[in-house]
Amino acid sequence: MALHRLTSFTLQVPNPQDVISYYEEFGLTDNGDGSLSTMDGGRQLYVEQVAPGAFRRISSFTVGCDDEDDLGRIAANLRRLQVECSIDGGRLVTVDPGTGTEVVVAPEERVRQEPFKPADANYPGNLQRLDARAAGAVLEERVRPRKLGHIVLGTPDAADSTKFLSEGIGFKVSDRVGFGAFMRCSQDHHNVLVMNAPMVYPHHTSWQVEDVDAVGRGAMDMLEDDPGRHVWGLGRHYAGSNFFWYLKDPAGNFSEYYSDMDCIIDDSLWDPESVEGARGLFRWGPPPPPSMINPEDVAAHMVGAHSS
Numbered sequence: 001m002a003l004h005r006l007t008s009f010t011l012q013v014p015n016p017q018d019v020i021s022y023y024e025e026f027g028l029t030d031n032g033d034g035s036l037s038t039m040d041g042g043r044q045l046y047v048e049q050v051a052p053g054a055f056r057r058i059s060s061f062t063v064g065c066d067d068e069d070d071l072g073r074i075a076a077n078l079r080r081l082q083v084e085c086s087i088d089g090g091r092l093v094t095v096d097p098g099t100g101t102e103v104v105v106a107p108e109e110r111v112r113q114e115p116f117k118p119a120d121a122n123y124p125g126n127l128q129r130l131d132a133r134a135a136g137a138v139l140e141e142r143v144r145p146r147k148l149g150h151i152v153l154g155t156p157d158a159a160d161s162t163k164f165l166s167e168g169i170g171f172k173v174s175d176r177v178g179f180g181a182f183m184r185c186s187q188d189h190h191n192v193l194v195m196n197a198p199m200v201y202p203h204h205t206s207w208q209v210e211d212v213d214a215v216g217r218g219a220m221d222m223l224e225d226d227p228g229r230h231v232w233g234l235g236r237h238y239a240g241s242n243f244f245w246y247l248k249d250p251a252g253n254f255s256e257y258y259s260d261m262d263c264i265i266d267d268s269l270w271d272p273e274s275v276e277g278a279r280g281l282f283r284w285g286p287p288p289p290p291s292m293i294n295p296e297d298v299a300a301h302m303v304g305a306h307s308s
């Protein structure tokens with residue numbers, strides 16, 4: 001695959017310093033220049049001040065490819081879709097017509113991760129951890145995300161974004177749901193999902209941690225500091241299979257800890273599904289709160305838009 005990673009994104013909010021502090025507590029490293037890094041992915045989050053009166057937004061995201069030859073092919077695909085782009089300094093820059101988000105494609109090193117050794121666990125008839133407490137029960141240090149996994153955007157024009165990303169940029173569709181398509185630009189099941197929504201806004205960003213214990217421990221540490229951050233979890237998705245727990249940052253963006261996502265290395269062995277009903281949201285977990293589907297500030301903004 002010529003595309004191989006979701007490199008980074010820029011989040012614009014009315015309260016950048018609060019948001020930077022939140023993501024530092026979430027486990028990212030604050031570089032002191034408006035950017036934050038993950039353990040394995042480097043600088044992946046850039047936080048900026050949103051323009052006065054504008055809604056919180058993801059203004060830009062960057063996709064990593066192997067080399068500059070990939071850019072010419074993407075430019076030709078975009079021309080066919082009648083979407084403008086420019087190639088300058090080894091970067092292709094264009095705009096997603098469905099969300100207005102700037103999309104940059106640029107050659108990047110592939111993310112290389114040290115193999116994580118899973119903790120010994122006990123199963124029926126297969127006891128691996130004897131005479132010892134589980135690591136997940138005794139670990140105390142804060143969770144630190146290994147890499148950015150995916151971003152999810154809402155828009156009234158999700159189909160336009162999906163076409164732009166799949167036929168133009170070269171994302172592959174892993175599964176479809178009623179509200180959009182899970183698309184990948186790496187081996188991970190999804191890196192971007194653009195879903196139908198009443199307005200353009202960032203729904204959530206998702207960050208990889210080691211295992212389900214890290215998902216639970218990370219979320220509980222965040223809630224101990226501020227219980228009002230809880231949105232939805234712990235659960236397991238069907239599309240992508242990942243464990244999840246969603247929290248809310250001080251600007252209203254949801255941030256997800258995830259682990260154990262499906263990984264697709266041979267496209268011919270993966271059957272994209274049209275996932276129906278509740279499975280489009282999850283396989284198990286607590287029922288999703290209404291604010292998960294329709295975040296409170298988005299709902300309030302729409303009421304204001306209709307009444308003014």
Ligand SMILES: [Fe+2]
Binds near residue numbers: 150152204205206256
């Ligand atoms: Fe997610």
